[in-house]
Structures are given as C-alpha cells and as structure tokens.
Amino acid sequence: MASSSNEAAPMNATVDRPPSPLESLIEAEDSLSASQASLSSSVFEFIHEHGHRYHRKGEALLPNDETEQNRLDLQHQIFRMLLDGGLTLTDLPTDEPLQILDVGCGTGIWAIQMGDALPNATIRGIDESPIQPSWVPPNVQFEIDDVTKPWLITPASIDFVHIRTMAGCIPSWPTLLRSALGALKPGGLIEVTDIMWHFECQDGSMTPDCASVKWADNFHELASMTFHVDFGPSPKMEGWLKDAGFEDVEVRTKIVPVGPWPKDRRLKEIGRYFLIQMLEGGMENYSIGLFTKAGWEAAEVHAMLGRVRSEITDPKVHSFTRAWFITGRKGQSLGSTAAL
Numbered sequence: 001m002a003s004s005s006n007e008a009a010p011m012n013a014t015v016d017r018p019p020s021p022l023e024s025l026i027e028a029e030d031s032l033s034a035s036q037a038s039l040s041s042s043v044f045e046f047i048h049e050h051g052h053r054y055h056r057k058g059e060a061l062l063p064n065d066e067t068e069q070n071r072l073d074l075q076h077q078i079f080r081m082l083l084d085g086g087l088t089l090t091d092l093p094t095d096e097p098l099q100i101l102d103v104g105c106g107t108g109i110w111a112i113q114m115g116d117a118l119p120n121a122t123i124r125g126i127d128e129s130p131i132q133p134s135w136v137p138p139n140v141q142f143e144i145d146d147v148t149k150p151w152l153i154t155p156a157s158i159d160f161v162h163i164r165t166m167a168g169c170i171p172s173w174p175t176l177l178r179s180a181l182g183a184l185k186p187g188g189l190i191e192v193t194d195i196m197w198h199f200e201c202q203d204g205s206m207t208p209d210c211a212s213v214k215w216a217d218n219f220h221e222l223a224s225m226t227f228h229v230d231f232g233p234s235p236k237m238e239g240w241l242k243d244a245g246f247e248d249v250e251v252r253t254k255i256v257p258v259g260p261w262p263k264d265r266r267l268k269e270i271g272r273y274f275l276i277q278m279l280e281g282g283m284e285n286y287s288i289g290l291f292t293k294a295g296w297e298a299a300e301v302h303a304m305l306g307r308v309r310s311e312i313t314d315p316k317v318h319s320f321t322r323a324w325f326i327t328g329r330k331g332q333s334l335g336s337t338a339a340l
C-alpha cells in the first residue's frame with residue numbers, strides 16, 4: 001500500500017528532519033543523565049601519589065584519603081576543646097529553624113554534630129570531595145561542589161556561614177566572602193576559623209633556626225610563590241570581611257600548644273591532641289604534595305619532617321601556635337541583592 005511519493009524510510013536510515021517534541025525531550029534527558037553520570041563518576045576519580053589519595057584536580061595540595069579524614073576528625077576535637085565543648089564561637093539561637101552553611105565541610109563531622117545540637121536547624125555542607133557519610137541526621141545535607149565557583153545558593157537565604165580550616169584551598173578570599181555575604185540573610189552571621197602553621201615560643205626553648213620554624217617558613221614560601229595560595233590567611237581575614245561589607249567583625253585567637261608541655265590541664269590536653277594530629281598526618285599531608293610539586297625529592301621532604309618530628313616530640317621545646325576565630329555579621333540594610 002505504500003505510495004511511491006510517500007514511502008516510509010527504512011529503520012536504519014538517517015532521517016534529516018527536526019526532532020519531534022518527544023524525541024527532543026528524550027535527547028535532553030539522555031544528555032542530562034549522561035552529564036550527571038559523568039559528574040557523579042568524576043568526583044570519585046582520584047589521583048594517587050606518594051602513598052596518598054588526592055582529589056582529581058591537579059592542584060589539590062591536601063589529600064582526601066583516610067589519613068587526612070582521621071586528621072580532620074581529630075582536629076575537630078581540638079576545636080571543640082578550644083571552644084569548651086562548643087561547635088562555634090558565635091552565639092546561635094538553639095530553637096530557631098536556622099539555615100546553616102558549612103563551606104568545605106570535609107568529613108562532615110561539624111555539620112553532623114551541629115545537626116544533632118540544633119534539631120530545628122538545617123545544615124548544608126558543601127565540599128568538592130565526596131568524603132561525607134551517607135547516614136546523617138535528617139536535618140543535614142551534603143553536596144559536592146566547588147565553592148570557588150559562583151554559588152548556586154538562593155541569595156539572602158542563610159542565617160550562618162561556617163568556614164573552617166580552608167587555608168590553602170581558596171585562591172581568592174575576597175571573592176569567597178562576597179559569595180557568603182550574598183548568601184546570608186540581612187543580619188546573618190559568619191565565622192571563619194583556622195589554626196596557623198606558624199610556631200611561636202616564649203621561653204627560648206625553640207630557636208629561630210630550628211627545624212619546625214624552617215619547615216613552616218619553607219612551606220608558606222612555596223605555597224605562595226609556587227602555587228599562589230595562602231596557607232596563613234587568618235591575620236588578613238578581618239580586613240577582607242570588612243571590605244566585603246561585613247559589620248561587627250571581631251578577631252579572637254586561642255593558644256594551641258604543640259605537645260603536652262603546659263602545666264594547665266586543659267592546654268596540656270589540647271597540646272597532646274595537636275601533637276598527635278601533626279604526627280599522625282598533619283605534617284606529612286600538608287607537606288608531601290606541596291614540596292614535591294615544587295621540585296623537592298620525596299626523600300628530602302621525609303628527612304625534613306623527621307627533624308621536625310624529633311623537635312616537636314622533645315618535651316623541653318615549648319612551642320605553640322594559635323587558632324584564629326574571625327566573626328562578623330551582614331548588615332540589616334544589605335538585602336538579597338548583595339554582591340554574589
């Protein structure tokens with residue numbers, strides 16, 4: 001019955017015509033699921049170097065493997081001790097339905113404990129590495145994303161932004177802080193926290209040419225000269241927050257002893273945890289990628305770290321560093337159109 005003028009095309013022929021609405025929809029869904037599949041598989045693509053696992057992007061200087069995850073969880077306990085058991089220096093209302101954002105949430109330990117502590121709040125943790133557990137409190141969500149890219153968060157929707165130990169991960173703090181300001185509701189709060197890799201001593205037991213000072217100096221110099229990243233941004237944070245438009249900016253620092261040398265029991269405990277954190281991952285995880293990418297031999301790095309290790313485990317050396325807590329508030333007059 002087929003007429004010669006209107007013959008059906010064979011099944012395998014290329015049909016040169018615009019796709020029907022149904023075909024367009026199927027194509028769009030296929031390409032969406034293909035891009036989602038590539039996103040979800042690509043975040044699980046890791047690089048293995050020097051016995052560590054790194055996020056796939058070449059410039060990742062810190063690993064995301066088990067040693068780093070254990071270190072992050074140990075470091076979290078140090079922050080809780082510094083905060084006398086708390087999770088923030090900022091006072092937050094405990095019974096309101098706060099929207100909280102944890103930028104670079106790591107293993108998610110802070111977000112999960114916040115979710116337990118504030119059952120009425122919703123905690124959203126964002127990180128580029130998928131190292132968070134899947135079983136979490138119902139008010140906690142994790143997302144995989146790059147926080148240095150424009151934020152997809154609804155402007156003026158967040159009550160509190162938490163940014164902890166992101167030194168070395170952020171190429172432009174002013175840009176990140178502007179994103180945070182845009183995401184915050186008027187009157188919303190921010191807390192930026194870090195522990196400096198910079199060793200001090202008040203009794204002369206650590207000399208200026210000792211191994212830990214040299215290591216830290218080399219580390220900061222290579223990070224800024226070779227990789228253009230700042231592993232010690234805390235002293236500049238107050239100015240950056242004010243420049244971004246935050247108000248009531250306050251800076252508070254707390255002593256973190258390197259080792260259990262202090263007499264004070266609380267500081268002794270913090271020092272013990274911090275020393276373990278350095279020995280069990282901190283020094284190597286922060287150093288091996290950065291120094292080798294900058295041209296050092298792995299053996300040279302390990303030899304340097306060996307010298308630092310013997311120094312910081314010597315109870316006669318009384319060194320310490322500081323944790324920085326910088327807090328601020330978005331002004332009431334800055335509405336939802338604040339810069340993103």
Ligand SMILES: C[S@@+](CC[C@H](N)C(=O)[O-])C[C@H]1O[C@@H](n2cnc3c(N)ncnc32)[C@H](O)[C@@H]1O
Nearest residue numbers: 072104105106127128129145146147148164169
């Ligand atoms: C030192 S960890 C801190 C983790 C967590 N804030 C804490 O205090 O336990 C830094 C985290 O930032 C994440 N990170 C680094 N660059 C990032 C980026 N551009 N976007 C999202 N996350 C990033 C890393 O994957 C890592 O989990």
